[in-house]
Amino acid sequence: MSPVSSPVSTRLPVFPWDKLEPCKRTAVAHPDGIVDLSVGTPVDPVPELVQRALTSAADSPGYPTVWGTVELRDALTGWGGRRLGATGLTHHHVLPVVGSKELVAWLPTQLGLGPGDRVAYPRLAYPTYEVGARLAGAEPVVYDDPTELDPAGLKLLWLNSPSNPTGRVLTQDELTRAVGWAREHGILLVSDECYLELGWEADPVSVLHPEVCGGSYEGIVAVHSLSKRSNLAGYRAAFLLGDSAVLGELLQIRKHGGMITPAPVQAATVAALGDDSHVTEQRARYASRRAALRAALESHGFRIEHSEASLYLWATRDEPCWDTVAHLAALGILVAPGDFYGEAGARHIRVAFTATDERVEAAVKRLG
Numbered sequence: 390m391s392p393v394s395s396p397v398s399t400r401l402p403v404f405p406w407d408k409l410e411p412c413k414r415t416a417v418a419h420p421d422g423i424v425d426l427s428v429g430t431p432v433d434p435v436p437e438l439v440q441r442a443l444t445s446a447a448d449s450p451g452y453p454t455v456w457g458t459v460e461l462r463d464a465l466t467g468w469g470g471r472r473l474g475a476t477g478l479t480h481h482h483v484l485p486v487v488g489s490k491e492l493v494a495w496l497p498t499q500l501g502l503g504p505g506d507r508v509a510y511p512r513l514a515y516p517t518y519e520v521g522a523r524l525a526g527a528e529p530v531v532y533d534d535p536t537e538l539d540p541a542g543l544k545l546l547w548l549n550s551p552s553n554p555t556g557r558v559l560t561q562d563e564l565t566r567a568v569g570w571a572r573e574h575g576i577l578l579v580s581d582e583c584y585l586e587l588g589w590e591a592d593p594v595s596v597l598h599p600e601v602c603g604g605s606y607e608g609i610v611a612v613h614s615l616s617k618r619s620n621l622a623g624y625r626a627a628f629l630l631g632d633s634a635v636l637g638e639l640l641q642i643r644k645h646g647g648m649i650t651p652a653p654v655q656a657a658t659v660a661a662l663g664d665d666s667h668v669t670e671q672r673a674r675y676a677s678r679r680a681a682l683r684a685a686l687e688s689h690g691f692r693i694e695h696s697e698a699s700l701y702l703w704a705t706r707d708e709p710c711w712d713t714v715a716h717l718a719a720l721g722i723l724v725a726p727g728d729f730y731g732e733a734g735a736r737h738i739r740v741a742f743t744a745t746d747e748r749v750e751a752a753v754k755r756l757g
C-alpha cells in the first residue's frame with residue numbers, strides 16, 4: 390500500500406507541459422536546432438547591478454525575516470508609489486514572496502479556503518490559479534466578466550492584467566468596476582500584475598492606482614514579480630502590495646511555514662527596484678523581438694489577437710491549436726497550445742518572445 394493514502398496530486402490537472410514533449414522532440418530534430426518559444430522564461434543576462442547586490446550579500450549566515458529587511462520594505466513601498474501611482478503605502482502594505490508562482494498556488498490554502506469556497510479567475514488564464522483552488526479543496530470557477538459571477542461562496546477573485554496568455558490589458562474602467570463589485574460583496578480581489586511594466590500598445594494600470602481603488606487598499610492585493618521585468622526568474626523574487634489586514638495574516642502564516650525570501654535575493658530586489666534603466670533596456674530587446682515575430686507570423690497566415698502587453702503573442706490560424714503546434718514544430722519552432730490555458734484557447738497558440746535575437750531571427754527565417 391502507498392504510504393501516501395490520499396495523494397493531493399490527484400486533485401490536480403495533468404502537468405500540461407508533459408503533453409508537449411513529442412512536439413518538442415520534433416522541433417529539436419530541426420537541422421538548425423529548436424527555437425523554443427513555448428515558455429516565457431527570460432534568456433538575457435541578470436543586470437550587473439543586481440548581480441553585484443546579490444554577491445555583496447552572499448555572506449548571510451543568519452535567518453532572514455519573512456517580512457524582509459527595512460531596506461526591502463522601503464524599496465517595495467517606494468516602487469509602488471513611483472511606478473504604480475499608489476498613495477500612502479506603508480510597510481504594513483507590503484509582503485515579499487518567494488516568486489509569485491508559489492503565492493498563486495498556495496494563497497487559497499493560506500487564506501484558509503476549502504470545500505464550499507469558490508475561487509474565480511479568467512476563462513483563459515495562467516493554470517496556477519486553478520491549481521491553487523484545487524490544492525485548497527476549493528471550487529475553481531472561470532469568468533468572462535467578473536461582475537457577472539454569482540458571488541455566493543466566492544472568497545477569492547483573481548484578475549490578471551496584462552494577461553497570460555492573451556496579453557490583454559484591462560482598462561481602468563474595467564478594473565474600477567471589478568474592485569467596486571468585489572468590495573460590494575466582501576470578496577478579496579487579488580490582481581496578478583506581473584507583466585505590468587511590459588505594455589506595448591497599452592499602458593497597464595494597477596488596481597492600486599487611486600483612480601481604481603479610491604486610495605484605499607481595503608479588500609485588494611496586487612501581485613508583482615521581478616522575474617520578467619528584471620530577468621530574475623532564477624532568483625525567485627516577487628511581492629504583494631495592498632490590504633494590510635490580509636498581508637498581516639499571510640505574514641503570520643508564512644512565518645510559521647518558513648516561506649522566506651533568501652537574504653541575498655532580498656538585497657538583489659532592493660537594487661532591481663531602485664533602477665529603471667535595465668527595465669528600459671530589456672523592454673527594447675523584447676520590443677524588437679516582438680515586432681519581428683509578429684510580422685513573420687502574420688505573413689505566414691496567422692492572425693494576432695489582443696497581445697497589447699506581456700511577453701506573448703496570442704495567435705491563430707483558425708484551426709485546432711495542436712495542428713498549429715505540430716505545423717510549427719515541423720519547422721523547428723515550439724509554441725504553447727492555447728488549450729493549456731483553458732478550453733477557450735483551443736484554436737490559438739501562445740508565442741513567447743523570450744528567446745535570443747539569434748533564435749528569433751532563425752524563427753523569422755523559417756516562417757518566411
Ligand SMILES: Cc1ncc(COP(=O)(O)O)c(C=O)c1O
Nearest residue numbers: 488489490515553583614616627
Ligand atoms: C500570470 C503569471 N503569474 C505569475 C507567474 C509566476 O511568475 P514568478 O513565479 O516567476 O514570479 C507567471 C509566470 O509565467 C505568470 O505568467
